[in-house]
Amino acid sequence: MGSGVHSLGYFLFEVSDLDAWDRFLTKVLGVERGEALGEGLVPYRTDERAARILLRQGPADDLIALGFEVPSEQTLHEVTTHVREAGHSANPARASEAKARGVEGFVRTFEPGGVAVELFYGPVIADTPFRRERVAAGFVTGEQGVGHLALRANSIAETRSYFEQVLSFGLSDHIRCTLPGDFKVDITFLHVNPRHHTVALGSGLPKHLHHFMLQMGSLDDVGATLDRAFASNVRVVQGLGRHPNDEMVTFYCVTPSGFECEVGWGGRTVDDSTWEPTTYNRISDWGHQSPYRRPPKRPTEMGEQP
Ligand SMILES: [Fe+2]
Incomplete structure (x- = not known):
């Protein structure tokens, strides 16, 4: 820092x-x-x-x-x-x-x-207050900044070094695991203020940006946003779930540009005087399932599900 x-x-x-x-x-x-x-x-x-x-x-x-x-x-x-x-x-x-x-x-x-x-x-501060028309509790910004992002790194070591050495970020933790289909996950999380991470680095991504995250002040706002996403035919790719490292409850949807937006609530913050980076072996403690993974079953088939 x-x-x-x-x-x-x-x-x-x-x-x-x-x-x-x-x-x-x-x-x-x-x-x-x-x-x-x-x-x-x-x-x-x-x-x-x-x-x-x-x-x-x-x-x-x-x-x-x-x-x-x-x-x-x-x-x-x-x-x-x-x-x-x-x-x-x-x-x-x-x-x-x-x-x-x-x-x-x-x-x-x-x-x-x-x-x-x-x-x-x-x-620049705007002339008018932010209108909380749809997000009653507002967005969590202030010292934690606008949110976080998951960025493509051609070399995680090189990009991590840039953020740590040049911009004075600190290591939060890693998530390393293998998902079904032998999909290897290796994500490095970095912070520059109490927000658990401002930048997450991953490789093998099609765009510079995998997703950006905006944090809301209440879980009700996140739930209402999820409802609006479904009602607006925005593709929700991961329903509500909680990440093990930042402990945020979030969902993910696809933006009009193809990269994703994560909307979250809660989560913990980093205190550099006591923080010890760890490595997690899972992306989520619960949830973050695709709502489209299985087609909806007719009521008569419900009893046949495994
Ligand atoms: Fe995220």
Whole structure:
């Protein structure tokens, strides 16, 4: 810890269907569309800030950039020096780019997989409070940042080293197991604040992003969001379940760009003074089953189930 990186401030996705994303974010997740800040990006809000999720129109349908917050312009200079000393490029962005993201300034560098890491300071606070129309208890952000993500790593060792050495993340834990079909799972979880993990690293993924996670303030909000997902024909790929490491109750659904969104509640936080990384041999303690794994059975067949 201690590089000055506080938290994950925002996600920037390039999406081919802005309208579908707008419906998904606002009608299903209960995220609020923000006031346009600048050219080329559409901002969405999960709290008092002007932008927590940014969309730009384009063919990638993937994660383009992660905004990591530092507390001040002075800290940004120090972190930039550290990034360059570690052998990475770090280039100040144009004022218009910062404006469009709702930040005072940022420096662009890249993680080993090629996703832009935008180190920023000075988040813009919106003129109006966040409207909790669909998510009554709101989203859990603050010192824990906007949420977490599962990122593709070509080499977990190399990407882990980048986050630990360059951005001063710490190891939370690992999940290593083999799923039915001989599917090997090897995920490394990293934190940069009390949120159990801000970044999870996996390999063999088709896109940079496997999923991003937004945490809600109540289990009722997560359940209501799951209902809205089904009602909106959003594909739910894993129903409610609890992960053993962060202990969050979550479900997963597919975004209009094909990568997934995890919606969660609860979970534990990391205290670095006492934390000891461990390795878990399972992805979930319960649940996270596919609702579509078996076709629904007619009542007359119920007694024949194993
Ligand atoms: Fe997750």
